[in-house]
Amino acid sequence: MNKLNFLQPDKNNFNTYLYTGVILVALSIFIVFLNSFFNKDIISFLPGSISFFLPLILGFIGLHLIRIDYSGLKFLDAINKNINTNNFNAFLSLLIVFVVIKSLPPLLSWFILDANIAGDSKDVCTGTGACWTYIKIWFNRFMYGMYPNAEQWRINLSFIALAFLGTIGFFATEKFKKYLTLYYVAVYPVIAFFFIFFFISGGPIFFDFSYGIIAAVISIIIGFFIPSKFKMYYFIIVPITLYILLKYVFFYEELIELGKLESLEWVETGAWGGLSLTFIVSFFCLIFCFPIGLFLSLGRRSDFPIIKYFSIGMIEFWRGVPLITVLFMSSVMFPMFLPEDMFIDKLVRVIIAISLFEAAYVAEVIRGGLQALPRGQYDAAKSLGMGYWKMHILVILPQALKLVIPGIANTFLALVKDTPLIFVVGLLEIVGMLNLAKTNPEWLGFAMEGYVFASVLFFIICYAMSKYSYNLEQKYKTER
Amino acid sequence: MSDKIIQITEMNKWFGDFQVLKNINLEVEKNKKIVVCGPSGSGKSTLIRCINRLEEHQQGSIIVDGNELTEDTKDIEKIRAEVGMVFQQFNLFPHLSILDNCTLAPIWVKKMPKKNAEELALQHLEKVQIADQASKYPGQLSGGQQQRCAIARALCMEPKIMLFDEPTSALDPEMIKEVLDAMVNLAKAGMTMIVVTHEMGFAKEVADEVIFMDEGMIVERAETKEFFAHPKSDRTKLFLSQIL
Numbered sequence: 001m002n003k004l005n006f007l008q009p010d011k012n013n014f015n016t017y018l019y020t021g022v023i024l025v026a027l028s029i030f031i032v033f034l035n036s037f038f039n040k041d042i043i044s045f046l047p048g049s050i051s052f053f054l055p056l057i058l059g060f061i062g063l064h065l066i067r068i069d070y071s072g073l074k075f076l077d078a079i080n081k082n083i084n085t086n087n088f089n090a091f092l093s094l095l096i097v098f099v100v101i102k103s104l105p106p107l108l109s110w111f112i113l114d115a116n117i118a119g120d121s122k123d124v125c126t127g128t129g130a131c132w133t134y135i136k137i138w139f140n141r142f143m144y145g146m147y148p149n150a151e152q153w154r155i156n157l158s159f160i161a162l163a164f165l166g167t168i169g170f171f172a173t174e175k176f177k178k179y180l181t182l183y184y185v186a187v188y189p190v191i192a193f194f195f196i197f198f199f200i201s202g203g204p205i206f207f208d209f210s211y212g213i214i215a216a217v218i219s220i221i222i223g224f225f226i227p228s229k230f231k232m233y234y235f236i237i238v239p240i241t242l243y244i245l246l247k248y249v250f251f252y253e254e255l256i257e258l259g260k261l262e263s264l265e266w267v268e269t270g271a272w273g274g275l276s277l278t279f280i281v282s283f284f285c286l287i288f289c290f291p292i293g294l295f296l297s298l299g300r301r302s303d304f305p306i307i308k309y310f311s312i313g314m315i316e317f318w319r320g321v322p323l324i325t326v327l328f329m330s331s332v333m334f335p336m337f338l339p340e341d342m343f344i345d346k347l348v349r350v351i352i353a354i355s356l357f358e359a360a361y362v363a364e365v366i367r368g369g370l371q372a373l374p375r376g377q378y379d380a381a382k383s384l385g386m387g388y389w390k391m392h393i394l395v396i397l398p399q400a401l402k403l404v405i406p407g408i409a410n411t412f413l414a415l416v417k418d419t420p421l422i423f424v425v426g427l428l429e430i431v432g433m434l435n436l437a438k439t440n441p442e443w444l445g446f447a448m449e450g451y452v453f454a455s456v457l458f459f460i461i462c463y464a465m466s467k468y469s470y471n472l473e474q475k476y477k478t479e480r
Numbered sequence: 481m482s483d484k485i486i487q488i489t490e491m492n493k494w495f496g497d498f499q500v501l502k503n504i505n506l507e508v509e510k511n512k513k514i515v516v517c518g519p520s521g522s523g524k525s526t527l528i529r530c531i532n533r534l535e536e537h538q539q540g541s542i543i544v545d546g547n548e549l550t551e552d553t554k555d556i557e558k559i560r561a562e563v564g565m566v567f568q569q570f571n572l573f574p575h576l577s578i579l580d581n582c583t584l585a586p587i588w589v590k591k592m593p594k595k596n597a598e599e600l601a602l603q604h605l606e607k608v609q610i611a612d613q614a615s616k617y618p619g620q621l622s623g624g625q626q627q628r629c630a631i632a633r634a635l636c637m638e639p640k641i642m643l644f645d646e647p648t649s650a651l652d653p654e655m656i657k658e659v660l661d662a663m664v665n666l667a668k669a670g671m672t673m674i675v676v677t678h679e680m681g682f683a684k685e686v687a688d689e690v691i692f693m694d695e696g697m698i699v700e701r702a703e704t705k706e707f708f709a710h711p712k713s714d715r716t717k718l719f720l721s722q723i724l
Contacts, residue, residue, distance in 0.1 A: 379534055380571035380630075384585035384637060385561030394584055398575050476575075 017065045018076075024062025028055040029097065036102050056094060063090040122443060134446040135453050138437050142430055142453070145273015151265060154202075155276050158195045165191060189287045196280060200272070202264035215242035269347035270426065275457060277429040281351060282416045288355035289415065290408075293362025298392065300367060311363070318360035324421055326353045331425035350422050358415045365407035369400035402476045409469030413462050430454050483510045485641060485672055486531060491540030493526065500526050501537070502696040508641075513673045515683040515704075518693035519719060524676045527693070528643045531674070532563040545640060561589055564634030568646040570626045572618035578605070578629050579614040582636045590637065597636070604632040608662040624655030628662050635666075642666065644675040680724060684708060692716045 032055050034040045043051045063084050071077060083093040114129030117136060125131035135142070144152050165188065169180050219239045226234050272280070299311030318326070330353040331346060338344065373396060381391040401408075420431035428436060434450040437443060486508040493501040500523045508514055516524045529535040530542060533549050533556055542549045544559050573581050582601035586592040592600070605611040608628035610621075618626055627647055634642060644663065648656045660682050667673055667686040677683070683690055683704060690707040692700040692715075700707070700716045711717045 374569070374571075376567055376569050376571035377573065379529075379565075379567065380573070382534060383532055383560055383563070383565035384633070385557045385589045386585065387557050390588055394588060395573055399573075402575065 021062045021065030028059035031055045059094045146271040202266045273428040285354045289358040292359035296363035297366040315360045369404035487543040493537045515687040522693045523696040564639035565643045604635045624658045641672045
């Protein structure tokens with residue numbers, strides 16, 4: 001038997017209970033509020049331990065009194081149904097409310113009331129709160145790293161342009177809707193690459209890699225006219241020959257000079273940094289790791305032993321090593337295996353390393369989705385005469401990928417939060433810049449502000465991604 | 481010779497050490513309707529899954545429409561496109577609408593223009609009387625409607641042979657009839673059909689011949705009337721007495 005049962009309200013004394021309860025709850029919250037915000041303890045005349053627990057006890061009794069079933073008052077019913085279902089929940093709710101009230105003033109004072117943002121040196125930060133001046137002064141560095149100040153408009157312009165091009169999907173008319181996937185998968189990354197290479201980096205139009213691109217494009221175009229019998233050999237021989245011809249027969253050095261955009265100063269990737277580098281690394285890793293992971297997951301289920309064991313090997317290897325060692329290897333060991341005249345940029349190596357690393361995780365997530373599909377789907381697709389690729393592209397993957405959107409989003413969020421690790425190869429994205437800034441002798445002692453700032457930025461990015469993935473889930477939801 | 485559309489000779493199949501099909505010899509002529517019956521585990525489903533090579537056989541030969549099914553048949557997809565199949569669990573593609581389910585294979589496998597494929601699909605959906613559901617998704621349809629859609633989907637490839645793998649076993653009793661009606665109409669239109677089913681009423685109505693299988697062997701094969709009136713083997717008699 002509940003000893004408090006005699007306090008249960010009935011129709012006759014409904015209002016008495018309601019008002020008494022509300023007053024008690026309000027009183028308890030008021031006491032904590034005064035204590036917390038104005039440092040006034042109005043019940044200090046009571047012995048210490050009682051005055052500490054009194055608000056809890058008052059509120060608890062009050063909540064018990066207003067726990068009236070089917071009171072007819074909407075708000076009261078909502079409270080009773082959600083936070084005041086029984087004594088234990090009432091107690092927990094009160095506790096949470098008190099903790100929030102208690103912790104608000106110190107947070108407010110640190111973040112806003114006692115914080116400084118004026119001025120431009122450490123000296124203005126005399127208060128007990130945060131020193132946002134520090135963030136303000138270093139803001140440029142946190143955003144752009146060591147990128148020369150005069151050239152930062154290039155990053156801004158590129159990102160604004162890319163952001164605009166990225167939102168094109170929302171404005172597309174019905175007629176262009178069907179090309180959107182192609183645009184986002186194939187065209188947009190290339191545009192992004194060119195923006196970053198030519199504009200942010202100020203690279204030459206003819207670089208080592210571009211011969212590969214030109215060779216590939218030319219051979220694909222000619223490839224349409226080659227009978228399918230010889231295609232296999234054609235696509236092995238011709239692109240390589242073209243590449244060699246382009247590189248060694250034409251005058252390489254002269255073309256490089258020719259291709260440079262005159263007015264843009266070359267900024268090497270070592271100088272890139274801050275949030276913009278976080279974006280660049282995350283963006284390309286996300287784009288590359290997904291298809292690689294997709295092929296690995298399909299390869300792991302393949303009937304061909306070579307493909308199968310290659311995929312298993314790749315997945316297990318990349319999953320089995322820590323990212324930090326992978327990054328280290330990519331910067332120290334990898335160049336040793338390259339021919340002496342061949343140079344691959346540090347940033348490119350890092351992006352490849354992270355992509356492969358995350359691809360292994362993506363592969364296993366997608367494999368989970370593939371295994372969740374009933375065998376009948378494969379049977380049905382096969383019985384309609386579809387081959388391996390048609391079956392997977394038209395029937396299997398659309399269903400499997402839909403199932404694994406949450407898992408993929410999980411992996412992608414982890415990827416974004418893994419990017420700070422690139423400090424081991426000397427690339428300083430936002431957290432790297434923070435670590436650099438906090439050791440600056442002029443600005444010692446402001447690590448907290450920096451990390452809070454970075455946390456907020458990362459939270460915004462990750463929350464946006466998670467929201468987006470949830471939207472995708474809703475969009476592609478169909479009944480089974 | 482030419483009107484024998486399926487020829488199976490001396491076919492054996494194992495699942496690991498277990499022999500599911502033993503020494504199967506079967507010839508099916510064009511436009512014949514064959515019903516395969518038998519107790520569960522007798523290899524009926526495996527047999528018809530072998531005909532479009534959803535299962536591989538290890539010994540003997542299967543010739544479908546003049547093409548032998550072997551390990552290195554590169555045209556296996558072509559044969560599958562000529563052999564329609566309807567499954568016990570429907571196996572519709574849940575991420576596509578009914579119409580898209582029907583047009584997917586004609587468009588991508590047969591390279592049919594989208595317009596023609598849609599017209600064709602609507603024709604077949606009309607035949608099985610679910611044309612009004614064309615824009616819905618499989619999850620929104622009843623079992624009977626889903627199975628009829630599956631039949632229409634297979635027909636859209638304009639197959640020469642239709643295989644039915646217990647098409648009514650997963651259905652509620654009141655929906656069995658609508659599916660059987662669709663199959664009867666199909667049979668009357670002259671399609672070559674091999675049907676694995678326990679619906680003896682359907683067998684009596686449309687089948688030219690009935691095959692009885694047990695323990696991976698074809699125990700008996702006879703004209704429909706003969707099969708039900710004078711079953712020869714004891715095993716068949718027992719089975720019929722249990723099922724009828």
